Amino acid sequence: MNIQANPDLSIAALSIDSPEGRIVSDISLALGRGRPVTLLGESGSGKSLVAQAIMGNLPPGLHATGRVVFKGTDLLTETPAQRRRRWGRSICLLPQEPWLALDPTMRVLPQVAEIHRFVKEKDAARSNALAKENLAGVSLAHAGALYPFQMSGGMGQRAAIAMAHAADSELLIADEPTKGLDTVLRDSVTARLKREVEAGRLLLTITHDVAVARALGGMIGVMLDGRMVEHAPAEKLLEAPEHAYTKALLAAEPAKWEPQASAASGEVVLAGRGLAKRYDRRSLFSDLDISVAAGEIVSIFGPSGCGKTTLGSILLGLSPPDAGVVERRAGMSPLRFQKLYQDPPAAFAPHQTIRKGLTDLVRLHAKEWTAVERLLDRLRLPETLLDRLPSQVSGGELQRFALLRALLLDPAFLFADEATSRLDPVSQKEVITFLQEIVRETGPAVLFVTHDRDIAENISARAINLDNKGPLETAH
Amino acid sequence: MSSIGDLSFARPKGRLPAGRMFGAGLLVLLGCFAIIGPMLIPADPAAQDFSASLAPIGGDFLLGADHYGRSLLARLAHGARLSFGLAFLTMLAAALPGVLLGLAAAWRGGWTERFLELSATIVLALPGLMLVLLLLAFAPGNYAPLFLGLSLTLWVEFYRVTKATTKSVLAQPHIEAARMLGFGSCYILVNYILPVIAPMIATLSAFAMATAIIAVSTLSAISVGLQPPTPELGSMIVELLPYYAEAPVHVLLPAMLIVLLVLGLQLLAQGDHG
Numbered sequence: 016m017n018i019q020a021n022p023d024l025s026i027a028a029l030s031i032d033s034p035e036g037r038i039v040s041d042i043s044l045a046l047g048r049g050r051p052v053t054l055l056g057e058s059g060s061g062k063s064l065v066a067q068a069i070m071g072n073l074p075p076g077l078h079a080t081g082r083v084v085f086k087g088t089d090l091l092t093e094t095p096a097q098r099r100r101r102w103g104r105s106i107c108l109l110p111q112e113p114w115l116a117l118d119p120t121m122r123v124l125p126q127v128a129e130i131h132r133f134v135k136e137k138d139a140a141r142s143n144a145l146a147k148e149n150l151a152g153v154s155l156a157h158a159g160a161l162y163p164f165q166m167s168g169g170m171g172q173r174a175a176i177a178m179a180h181a182a183d184s185e186l187l188i189a190d191e192p193t194k195g196l197d198t199v200l201r202d203s204v205t206a207r208l209k210r211e212v213e214a215g216r217l218l219l220t221i222t223h224d225v226a227v228a229r230a231l232g233g234m235i236g237v238m239l240d241g242r243m244v245e246h247a248p249a250e251k252l253l254e255a256p257e258h259a260y261t262k263a264l265l266a267a268e269p270a271k272w273e274p275q276a277s278a279a280s281g282e283v284v285l286a287g288r289g290l291a292k293r294y295d296r297r298s299l300f301s302d303l304d305i306s307v308a309a310g311e312i313v314s315i316f317g318p319s320g321c322g323k324t325t326l327g328s329i330l331l332g333l334s335p336p337d338a339g340v341v342e343r344r345a346g347m348s349p350l351r352f353q354k355l356y357q358d359p360p361a362a363f364a365p366h367q368t369i370r371k372g373l374t375d376l377v378r379l380h381a382k383e384w385t386a387v388e389r390l391l392d393r394l395r396l397p398e399t400l401l402d403r404l405p406s407q408v409s410g411g412e413l414q415r416f417a418l419l420r421a422l423l424l425d426p427a428f429l430f431a432d433e434a435t436s437r438l439d440p441v442s443q444k445e446v447i448t449f450l451q452e453i454v455r456e457t458g459p460a461v462l463f464v465t466h467d468r469d470i471a472e473n474i475s476a477r478a479i480n481l482d483n484k485g486p487l488e489t490a491h
Numbered sequence: 492m493s494s495i496g497d498l499s500f501a502r503p504k505g506r507l508p509a510g511r512m513f514g515a516g517l518l519v520l521l522g523c524f525a526i527i528g529p530m531l532i533p534a535d536p537a538a539q540d541f542s543a544s545l546a547p548i549g550g551d552f553l554l555g556a557d558h559y560g561r562s563l564l565a566r567l568a569h570g571a572r573l574s575f576g577l578a579f580l581t582m583l584a585a586a587l588p589g590v591l592l593g594l595a596a597a598w599r600g601g602w603t604e605r606f607l608e609l610s611a612t613i614v615l616a617l618p619g620l621m622l623v624l625l626l627l628a629f630a631p632g633n634y635a636p637l638f639l640g641l642s643l644t645l646w647v648e649f650y651r652v653t654k655a656t657t658k659s660v661l662a663q664p665h666i667e668a669a670r671m672l673g674f675g676s677c678y679i680l681v682n683y684i685l686p687v688i689a690p691m692i693a694t695l696s697a698f699a700m701a702t703a704i705i706a707v708s709t710l711s712a713i714s715v716g717l718q719p720p721t722p723e724l725g726s727m728i729v730e731l732l733p734y735y736a737e738a739p740v741h742v743l744l745p746a747m748l749i750v751l752l753v754l755g756l757q758l759l760a761q762g763d764h765g
Binding site: 331333350352353354356358361362363364365366367375376379380417420421424 | 663664665667668669671672673674678682683686687
């Protein structure tokens with residue numbers, strides 16, 4: 016791998032303005048063959064906007080200034096039509112959640128073949144043969160006849176990579192390529208991206224996952240509030256971060272946490288015995304025993320689609336098991352069994368301000384508003400957020416509001432369903448830390464679902480691996 | 492999750508697009524004409540004066556007179572009131588059961604939903620005007636069968652939209668969350684369902700009123716709806732049609748009024764993308 020002195024894509028002083036003001040300012044970076052760049056940062060830090068400025072598909076109303084020089088031409092001076100002609104030919108985007116970006120009415124093989132046929136202008140038979148090769152290259156040779164909805168998220172992602180490979184453009188931009196994937200799938204996607212780099216393509220990756228940035232190597236740029244706060248080679252940045260935010264980001268990686276398992280401090284609150292559930296003629300789990308006691312966090316982990324959420328719904332009584340029984344400690348109000356959702360914005364009514372929701376809750380259960388104020392303080396949520404709609408606060412803050420809402424009812428059992436998987440690492444760590452503190456202070460039983468084994472092992476004394484269809488005790 | 496959704500490029504709230512503003516303005520003017528007009532205009536819409544047959548516009552009669560010498564201004568005002576009133580009543584009679592049944596079907600599911608779906612499909616399978624004609628056969632020239640027949644065909648839209656929307660809202664996690672927090676069905680209906688369906692129902696209502704206005708005038712024009720001498724816009728056009736050569740503008744006046752009424756409603760009803 017020879018590193019060229021002359022980069023193939025260089026961005027200088029790129030700024031993006033909206034009518035309300037500047038949202039991304041002064042980004043400079045350079046990509047060369049064998050030297051990928053990864054932009055790391057939380058939601059709203061503007062990293063996707065940088066990608067869109069390079070592609071030339073910024074949302075209406077946004078305007079980019081500066082220089083984006085790709086092989087000697089400044090892309091920002093080209094007309095929209097000229098830039099669109101580059102899409103799929105010299106610049107190609109691997110979209111966020113490609114599973115949603117695939118055409119749902121078309122089988123996978125023809126979707127890949129289309130690229131050869133219409134972008135590369137080959138004949139039909141040749142296109143099909145090439146598409147088959149592309150799919151085989153991502154171990155999807157058997158899946159060519161499937162529709163996107165028949166595939167898992169990981170397969171969809173690999174299909175999208177096959178398409179990006181088929182396009183064979185010089186520059187590949189991957190926008191959150193591992194969002195919503197579990198660890199195993201994430202690593203396989205990252206490995207495929209790395210292979211693209213080795214094949215001599217330029218790669219710009221956008222992610223909030225430090226592990227992805229580490230695996231890809233090259234240069235890493237850390238973005239915060241529309242600025243690049245640190246830009247250095249991967250080894251240097253990951254080993255010796257300089258900026259405080261980079262340090263926080265690296266410390267928030269689950270593998271780096273200090274294990275802090277809370278042990279049971281009371282009697283069993285909720286227990287399931289001999290639980291079984293089938294879905295679509297497939298057994299999710301059978302003969303599963305589980306019990307959660309006051310003051311302990313029990314983790315369930317396993318890959319997507321293994322029935323973690325279903326197990327929680329059964330324990331909460333939201334759906335019935337096919338076999339087995341769920342026992343709750345006698346004499347407890349059903350209101351003391353609460354749930355935290357995977358996607359915080361979905362768990363709040365979109366039209367209702369957070370204050371209205373909380374006021375109604377306080378009134379319904381004849382509580383005092385001071386209880387809310389105390390919890391706001393406890394969860395470090397500023398009071399100004401109360402008058403916003405759920406879509407106007409960040410995911411991490413909203414998840415803390417969800418926690419607050421549940422805590423108002425003095426929960427005995429909390430089911431956290433992938434409650435932090437959609438948050439960036441810093442907010443994820445924050446929410447989990449609060450959860451651990453709450454468990455220590457007031458002692459609810461917590462069942463924590465995650466697809467991240469590191470989190471499971473760090474926060475709980477007992478972790479159940481649903482993949483093996485049975486409990487796997489991990490001792491500390 | 493570095494998405495554009497975090498930033499707001501939305502249109503500032505509280506301002507209707509120009510098209511909807513225009514529609515609303517038009518409807519207010521026509522509404523005033525229909526409600527206040529009949530009170531202010533002293534002329535009786537049925538009073539005949541053969542000496543003034545087909546009187547020109549701008550003379551003794553502000554908008555002229557028809558072949559019987561009846562004041563067109565008075566007849567148009569009464570006609571507008573009739574069309575508006577009948578359309579409004581029809582819309583109410585269709586919207587109320589439609590929305591309530593839609594909510595019931597979405598909420599209860601199962602047999603309730605299946606039964607209501609079947610009824611809706613049967614009504615949709617019948618041509619709407621035929622249903623009205625069928626009912627009109629019992630009492631020709633009356634308001635009641637006209638209004639009943641129209642609402643019987645129009646409720647299905649309200650039912651279908653309410654049911655589909657409510658069902659998708661009820662399936663969302665925030666409803667499950669609200670139930671787990673102890674909120675009852677009544678709270679969920681008022682705070683979570685109604686805010687979502689209300690704008691859709693408002694749009695549908697405007698469309699339903701436009702449909703009703705057209706249907707009433709069409710039926711009266713083919714002489715099966717309201718009978719002369721009732722000042723109905725559709726029958727006025729037909730009555731004046733033989734005198735088209737002498738007084739072309741007279742024929743166009745009721746037609747213009749129908750167009751303006753329906754245009755106003757359609758403009759008001761168009762979506763936010765307009």
